[in-house]
Amino acid sequence: MLIAGRYRLQTTIGRGAMGEVWRAYDETLGRAVAVKLLLAQNSDPTSSSRFRLEAQTAGRLSHPHVVGVLDFGEQEGRLFLVMELAEGDSLARVLSQAGSLSAEKVALIAAQAAAGLAVAHEQGIVHRDIKPGNLLLDADGSVKIGDFGIARFVDDPGAALTATGQIVGTSLYLAPERALGKPAGPASDVYSLGCLLYQLLTGRPPFHADSAVAILHHHLDTAPVPPRELGVGLPPAFENYLLGLLAKRPEDRPTARQTAEWFAAGAWRGRPEPLPAAAPLTAPEVPRSTASGAFAGPGTNTAGAAPGSATTYAFPSAVGSTAGAHRTPRRQRSGVRAFVVHRSRTVSTVAALVVFLAALLVGMTWFSPDHSSAETPPTDPPRTTSPAPGASSTLSTPPTGGEEPGNSADDSSGSQQHTQKGKNGHSKDDKG
Incomplete structure (x- = not known):
């Protein structure tokens, strides 16, 4: 059967409520096509209008994934629609x-x-x-x-x-x-x-x-x-x-x-989506001269650290210029600081050095010409300098003359006075 003088029907490839689809050959353009014919005995009064609508709708679309409409017409009272053939x-x-x-x-x-x-x-x-x-x-x-x-x-x-x-x-x-x-x-x-x-x-x-x-x-x-x-x-x-x-x-x-x-x-x-490279969380180096030598707090200048200097603990939350650093919660920072202060070997060393310098300063002051022990005999034994918190021991250094501080020519009289005072105090206690 030849439709519109050019589409020769070959075999039926589908049938629906409104019509049937035939494999056909377009003799004018020499290609295989699909021809959809409206059923002659279709009792639906809207079928003709819907068939025309399909032709108009699909005819507006041109896309590789939409069946294209090539032609539309009427043959012996039956509407037909020519479309691309999906093989x-x-x-x-x-x-x-x-x-x-x-x-x-x-x-x-x-x-x-x-x-x-x-x-x-x-x-x-x-x-x-x-x-x-x-x-x-x-x-x-x-x-x-x-x-x-x-x-x-x-x-x-x-x-x-x-x-x-x-x-x-x-x-x-x-x-x-x-x-x-x-x-x-x-x-x-x-x-x-x-x-x-x-x-x-x-x-x-x-x-x-x-x-x-x-x-x-x-x-x-x-x-x-x-x-x-x-x-x-x-x-x-x-x-x-x-x-x-x-x-x-x-x-x-x-x-x-x-x-x-x-x-x-x-x-x-x-x-998974590629993630940006994480910035390394390495602690920045600080100079040995940093106060306390172990923790670089807010505002500490670390730009001048010399290569090879001792590594110190500096947390990202305290060093504002560290790129990519993440803030640490306050409670966590305080716990880590306490751990560093008590565990760091550097803290003990610096504390001992502070005690040593203090003792040395006291000794130099004690033996200076303006403060002779002969002119001002001590009535009480010298007070011991309290060590800095965290120091393991107090360091003392004897003078170059080989004498211990306080052993002057008047030590014997001072010792007697001290002994007598102690006895008097003991007598008072006995009476009490």
């Missing part, structure tokens, strides 16, 4: 043969189908019937979205040409908002795509029941079972995104464009 099977037939597909293949299908939907949505077109039978595979395995027969324009709610109160679409893939009778939007197609991907992975739709009404209730109220709980080996990132496509509220779902880019970029594999 492969539909996903419905693939599922019937394979049962389910690998995550790698499903991710590729998701990226291509979402890209085709994104183009339609950007043209103001909602498909409204995304299901396995309407996604076709080309000879090279790429996906093409077909059958825009019940599509509608977003800015023209009346263009769907359906009966009042009728829910158009397949219940297994119907979005919750459509189950409530609300108009379909781009997010509705995304939900249907999520149902399709779920079935491709698990071999079954996310919700199934004995009746269409029960399935609609599941879409509204039931959370889908995560595919991994059904034994499907799936990266967590893929599963989480898939469940996001099946969100109950339209605003919680990603757009078709976002979905296409996410799958095309390979994010479904769950590869």
Whole structure:
């Protein structure tokens, strides 16, 4: 049979409620095409208008993942639509043969189908019937979205040409908002795509029941079972995104464009994002002359530290110029400081050095010409200088003459006075 004087019908490749699809050959351009004929005995009064709408809708789209419309006309009272021919099977037939597909293949299908939907949505077109039978595979395995027969324009709610109160679409893939009778939007197609991907992975739709009404209730109220709980080996990132496509509220779902880019970029594999290199938390060197020698507190100048100087503990929170340093909590800093003060060998050494210098200063003052012990005999023994906190011992240095400090010519009289005083004190105690 020759249609429009150029399209010769060959074999039937599909049949639907409104029409049948034939494999045909375009004798004018010498290529294989698909011809969709409206059934002559179709009793639906809107079928002709819907058929024309499909031609007008798909004719506005030109994309590798959308079945292109090539021609439209009427032959002997029957409308026909000429389209690109997808040489492969539909996903419905693939599922019937394979049962389910690998995550790698499903991710590729998701990226291509979402890209085709994104183009339609950007043209103001909602498909409204995304299901396995309407996604076709080309000879090279790429996906093409077909059958825009019940599509509608977003800015023209009346263009769907359906009966009042009728829910158009397949219940297994119907979005919750459509189950409530609300108009379909781009997010509705995304939900249907999520149902399709779920079935491709698990071999079954996310919700199934004995009746269409029960399935609609599941879409509204039931959370889908995560595919991994059904034994499907799936990266967590893929599963989480898939469940996001099946969100109950339209605003919680990603757009078709976002979905296409996410799958095309390979994010479904769950590869970790590269992190910036962490700055090394090495303590900066400080000069030996730093006060206390062990802890460089706020405002300590460490710029002049000589190479090879002893390493000291300087915490990032106290050194404001250290790049990449993280603040340490105050309670933690105080604990670390206490540990450093009590454990550091440098603290003990510096404390001992302070005691030594103090003793040396006292000795020099004691034996200076202006403060002779002969002129001012001591009445009490000299007080011992208290060591700095943390010092292990008090250091004393004898004078160069070999005499101990305080052993002058008047030591004997001073000693006697001291002894007598002690006895008197003892007598008083006895009397008491």
